Amino acid sequence: MKMSKTGLAVIFAAYVLVPLLLGSNSYVMSLIVAAMIIGGIALAWALLGNLGGMVSFGHSAFFGVGAYVSAILTMKAGVPVLAAMLLGGAGAVAASLAMLPVLRLKGPYFALAILAYAHIFKILATEWSSVTGGSAGLASVPRFPTLMGVDLSSKTGSYLIVLSLLLVFIAAYRLIRSSHYGIALRAMHDSEDATRVVGVNSTLLKALMLFVSAFMTGVIGAFNVHYINFLEPDYAFSGLWVTLPIVAAIFGGYRTILGPLVGAVTVYLVDQLVFKNLIPSGHQLVLGALLVAMIIFSPGGLMPLLRKGSRRKHAAA
């Protein structure tokens, strides 16, 4: 868990220089915040893929549940926003408990079973209107508070919150990866049968990774709802929260920790600033092509591709 000098410099720049230089341009700031939201989901998605060996097409389930739990707790029970965000993450974990039975399933079955959950949660959010506001959704969801003189609901304030969340996620990811769970998980990658023989309970480990991934996604979903101040079922469980993170994670390299984040910022900004101007309707086409090209030419993502020249031993997690 050593922190390199460049790492510290990047963190310093992110906390101080970005707000100072770009803070006044709210358009650029909102692009960055949106990219970081995608980055957070991409990180959680990649953690599940890298450590758990599972592909998910239903992370919108965690995102939506986290958002609804946090919004409802702040609006109906008066829970403070920051505490409610953590509870939103806990809510997503609770939702993932329902998915434990499908953990036994092989790759494609798990990937699509989790998608079924996202559909089910969306229909529940629409039908359970006494709590969720139904299809009309929840408007005027409380904003972030002012803390120690910093208005967290401003663009810069929101940026600082999501930045801190991502840093905590990165630290947690590193901790897990270097713990003996991480080692067992890596062993499981090579041979699930072998780990069973040596007495590692692979389903339990997978479940733990699912919880961590769900928690992260839920917290990001909760962050987003207090940032946008609005929530409805279609938006909370939108395919948007699946497609972009997958593209970002695959593009950046889902076997690395920073890859999904770098991928999210790159893909989101290039998509918004370049592709959108080139092909106004249907610019997602480029994202699809990117996904196909990455899987064929460099399934490990861009980060390993860049690093190929000076490949080190620990390229893979």
Place this chain on the structure above:
Amino acid sequence: MSELIMQALYSGVLQGGSYALIALGLALVFGTMKVINLAHGELVLLAAYMAYTVESRFGLSPMFAIPVALVLVCICAVLVYFLISLIRKDRELNSLILTYGVGIILTNAVLLIWSADVRSTSSAWMQDALVFGPFYSMRSEVLFFVVSMALMGGLWWWLSKSWYGRAVRAVSSNRDAAKLMGINPRTTEIVSFVVAGILAAFAGVAIFSYGVIQPAFGHALTVKAFIITVLAGIGSIPGVMVGALLLGIAEALTVTLASSALQELVGMGLFLLVLFVMPNGLFGAAGRRG
């Protein structure tokens, strides 16, 4: 009440016919390659839009679109196969992401070419009512139900009698043994993609003839097809048929007996229930659990 239920059963069966066509294509490819083609629904949609073009441009019945749709969809299906064959490692999971990407490309290509407007046939003949006693439907629904039954009969015959069909079955059940018997798995894989494309082309024209299409519709079709293959269990054509009819009937009965707002919930619920209770599906052989 009984009249209501009779009609629900009938509607469900007709709907199940086209579900079965789509699901069979998905199941065939999964059988030979162990790959779920997440762009399968988009291939179906492509055929539906071909039917739209033929009808709106040339004023012809959507039926005339079938040859064009067959060619186009089969070419696309083979292209998807070709892309998948380029994957070097971890094909089971990487192919999911790859075909998901192909689905995004096709959805947006459809959006660019045909715009976001909703489309459906304007042919009066297709939409006219066909009534047998207490059973009501449109002509197009019955027509394509018959077509899909014929196709499935043909498929069953092909799989059990023809050399290629038997090769597909052999590769599905035991790849290595099939290789030893002199079957080239690559050829059978391509064949299974082409057959899936043929089924998708018919299903697409069918959907245009009795339903409404829009660019984002493909993904929902893939999900439905996957639910059915899970219900059926892999490797069973009668299983897929029964699974499709079951889903169609369950949806129609939900609308009739409970609320139409819950229709989609039933499919998903059925899917999870089968996964939990009988993870090998209603008709499948063992071997899905990890």
Place this chain on the structure above:
Amino acid sequence: MNRISSKIGLVAAALSLHVGGAFADEILVGAEIPLTGSLARVGAGMHEGISVAVDVFNKTNGKHTIKIVTADDESAPAKAIAAVEKLAGDGVVAITGGYGSNNIGPASDAANKLGLPYITSGGVAENLTERGYKTFFRINNTAGYQKAMVGLLDTMQIKSASVVYSTKEATADLAKDVEKELAAKGVAVTLHAFDPAITDFKPIINKVRLQDKPEVIVMVGYENDYVGILRAAKVLKPKVKAMVGVWSLATPKMASDFPDLMPSVYGTALLPFPAEFQTEEGKRFADTYMKLYNKAPDYLGQFGFVQSMILFEAIARAADAGTLKSGGIAQELARTDRQTLIGRVQFSDKGDNLNFVHRMGQHQDGKIAIVWPSDAATGKMNFPGVPW
């Protein structure tokens, strides 16, 4: 000859451009609108209306010139916020556009924070105006659709109705409001909600046919839903006297795409088709629309046009008063009171159009006749009447 005339045209165009640029102060207005994503179609329709409004305003005003800067919100809330902020960065003085309450809410929130007036016709949710922003204005609302539907059913003097509605936000709201008002009038109403993903409506219509046996079927959905419902009804032939829908139904597009499904079906419509514009403004609108897009205007274009014209006029007044940058536009918008293509527009202090009442049209022989309210009617209601 052709070449010469085209040259003259070019010179004339260049001159007019030059003259236009010489003494006009060009004012930037933002259009935040979905051009991609699920709302791409309706967004594009509204955008056509906005462009027509710019053309008409710049030709008739003479003093001020408006220039539109468009930002696609991709039918997504976060991108709607970003779009508004981008437009603010470009220096626009106000925003026209927006579709879907879930995008309009956050976008107008952002606009309010930036002090930009926001005018729309794309979101009917109650909670948009409940916020009480001084910068938010909309020219239509659920109540106006509800009044029109209930008004039409009143003239039919029916005793029972089945409401078939999509569980989406705008449709569910409207369906429940209509049900409440009808029930209060003593009409027997049954509600049937359906999932937007549903394609086969026969089981629902069969329930209506065998259990409810209403006099009228009320459909609250979107184009694909109407097609499905009408097809199912055409097959099952329930003994009803009328099929009544809402938006996107009594349109020329539906008449030409589905000629067999539409006869005698009702839907909200601002104008008959073929459009007959009585007013000067209406004629200018239709001509410009034809010139720019080579087709007859639809309701999306009309709403987009009206909201933008009202905004542009308020901007002109504020510019004359020198209050363009000091909140003058919102004040001028609040003072709006004029006849438009959608009737008289006046705003409440929450920014809602006080007078908005939609009209009901009926498909008749491939055309659309306005049949409610009686003072705007262009044809006789074909009642009872159904497509089968």
